[in-house]
Amino acid sequence: MNAPHDVPTAADLVAAVRDFLQTDVLPAVEGRVRYHTRVAINVLAMVEREIELGGEQAERHAANLAELGVADDAELAAAVREGRVADDDALVRVLEQAVRAKLEVANPGYLARE
Structure with a gap:
């Protein structure tokens, strides 16, 4: 649901700009501009994934932190x-899930290598 906003959604707009850069701009440029266009395409793809996955990931991460008895990443660190969190499977699971969530947004290709 996008209320109060209509279509296109923010994700749709980001995808449209990424597609334009990839399809129309990238083939027409060279050198430094080509490199920066590729960077922009990657950034927009990350934004798309964060829009799509971020809410659920944030809820899951907050629940995981609560299970460890902390409110946020700074408190966990x-x-x-200080040794207030046991160095056990629960901590490792939370940390692995946090890293996985970051990679799902930043570069899911790294996860495909598993």
């Missing part, structure tokens, strides 16, 4: 440093 402090708790680990």
Whole structure:
């Protein structure tokens, strides 16, 4: 649901710009501009994935942190440093899921190598 916004959604707009850069601009440019166009395409793809996955990932991460008895990443880091969180399978699971979520947005190709 996009209320109060109509279509196109933010994700649709980002995808349209990415497609334009990839289809029309990239083949027409060279050198530095080509490199920066490729960077822009990758950034827009990351934004698309974050729009799509971010809400669910944030909810899951918050629930995982709550299971460890902390409110956020900073508190988790402090708790680990201070030994307030057990160095066990639960901590490893939360950290692995956090890294996986970051990779799902930043570069899912890294996950395909597993």
